[in-house]
Amino acid sequence: MNIIKVRDDHIPYRFTADGERYKLEAGCEASWAGDGEFGYKDLRKRVEPWLTSLFQSEHLSLLAGSGLTHAVHYLAAGRGAAGMGALTLSNYQTEIDQAAEKAAEATGRKKGNLEDQLRVANELLRGLEILQNDSESKALRKELHAGMQTFAQSILSSEAGIITAEESKREQAFNTLVTFLMSFASRTGVRDRLNIFTTNYDRLIEAGAELAGLHLLDRFLGNLMPIFRSSRLDLDMHYNPPGIRGEPRYLEGVARYTKLHGSVDWVQVGKDIRRVGLPFGAESIESYLKAPGLGGATAHQLMIYPNAAKDRETADYPYVELFRDLAAAVCRPNSTLVIYGYSFGDEHINRVIRDMLTIPSTHLVVISYDDPLGRIMQTYQDMGRPSQISLLIGPILADLTKLTENYLPRAAIDKTTFRMSELLKQRWGTEQEIDQHTPEKGQNTDGGDLE
Incomplete structure (x- = not known):
């Protein structure tokens, strides 16, 4: 089952797939679906412009859950990523x-x-x-x-x-990941930075950003053994456009990155948190x-x-700082949060999302391959803000390959594209105007026929 709710949809619409054709669930009627049957082109026309406009919001954040790791792993190796086994103890x-x-x-x-x-x-x-x-x-x-x-x-x-997957499949998987990341990171120099948050412990996003040439700004400073700092959040990269006075613009290809649950290469050393040089x-x-x-x-x-910290004080560090970054990034006006592969299983994150939606100009986009436990739809109902939530659930919409090829905005939405669009519109409009005022052969300008 697939679920879609975008743009002016009042309720989520469920539909099934029959080859290249899709059909709304019995009892569902949508003005954009005609007689209830439609194709992927109809979905693309409805979803892609909507996501493109949301991605150019004043503030944009991406929250990636384990679904992203499983999707890339499946593309590369043909199976899901390794799961977490149970803890075996001799006592208690x-x-x-x-x-x-x-x-x-x-x-x-x-x-x-x-x-x-x-x-x-x-x-x-x-x-x-x-x-x-x-x-x-x-x-x-x-x-x-x-x-x-x-x-x-x-x-x-x-x-x-x-x-270690087969080279061709590995390259395809990483290319898809790069396209996915750059669809979010391609923002104009006057927009706020993209904020990437993840609950994953692996370094898949870091690997994808490295291949894409995307520079990630996290709280770690240093080269040999970076150390976690609480005081350098405002560190950024800017440039001065030639011939333009005023404030510098954001350098392209840079994003803020926060791993909410820590990482496999973060180690507590004394009172500090350091990142070790652990190969992917x-x-x-x-x-x-x-x-x-x-x-x-x-x-x-x-x-x-x-974490396995020794006391309560260090147990809260650095996670308090990381969750504060999440709240500060999304809980502000004109902010859009896109969620991919997160099943709403962490209450401390859900609380921040609920607080975000209390601001009327914010918007939440949930993209998920499935909802086996029903937590996504239950959360959608509990939050009670349908006009501020878009849903793209199911393999037709959220499969990583289909998503990047059909529904996510192009990875190079820049001023040149908009200039070309405006130029073509002006020229096309001018030509139409000339055609309307140019008399056809054999016709007088006052409407009478020529002798």
Whole structure:
């Protein structure tokens, strides 16, 4: 089933595919669908201009979930990315699983996952340390270390599945990813920066940006071992157009980048968060954690949400800063947030989106390959802002290849394109005017026939 709601649609329309023809669900009537049957060209005419106009909003943000990784991995390797396995413990397994299930139910998910288990296990570890139960806390810490290492290995396995795929398919997958990213990043020099947010731990977006020549501005500064900084958010890249006075313009090919849940190459070293030089798709992370200057860090110090920090103060850092960046970027007037491959399973992110929609001039675009748990449509109903939400759900609309080829705006919407359009319009209009005032052969200017 596919769902579309764009432009002036009052409700989401469900439709099915029969080859190259699409048909609205029984009981649905849409003025743009005629008798209820239409093709991809009709969808393109309806969706592409709408997204093009939204992408040129004053403020534009992209939130990418795990669906993006799975889509690119499928294009490259013909299968989805590696999933997260369950955490296996020798003690407190039942209690941790039960608490993880409750945490999952509170966010609308049917069952807990590894993230829920790690979060609960870290809280339990902190409790055992407070109770000074040294033997059990040491045993749990050792098992958590193994669990974090397995978690990191699954992330690297997903990266390796892409980078080791057949060359032609790998190139096709990365080309599609580059087109996807540049469709968002191609903004004129007077528009605010594109903000890219992701809940993924892998470096797929970084790899795609590298191939596209897209410079990502994150909070890390430095070259050899970049360090996370809270005070350099306004660092940017500008240029002065020749012959133009006034404020400099934004340099093209630059975007702000925030990994809300951390990354597989972020490590806590003392009181600092550093990014290590971990190659894309590396076999293991252990050897890269033995570098001088990391202070004997282990997988337990990886900044993967929920992190394995030792106390509450560091548990909130750097995630508080990252979530603040999300709220500051999207919760402002004339802002558009595009979501791809995110299933609304994180309440801390959903809360920011709800707050954003309280501003009437904001707009939310949800693009997802499917909605197996019904969370997207449930969230759409709960938010109660249908006029501010566009939906593109289903393989016909959200398949990454079809999306980039048919529905996303061109990756080079620039002033030259608009100038050409205006020039052609003026010339065409002038020619029409001349034709209307030029007498045909054998006809007098006053309308009478010539002798």
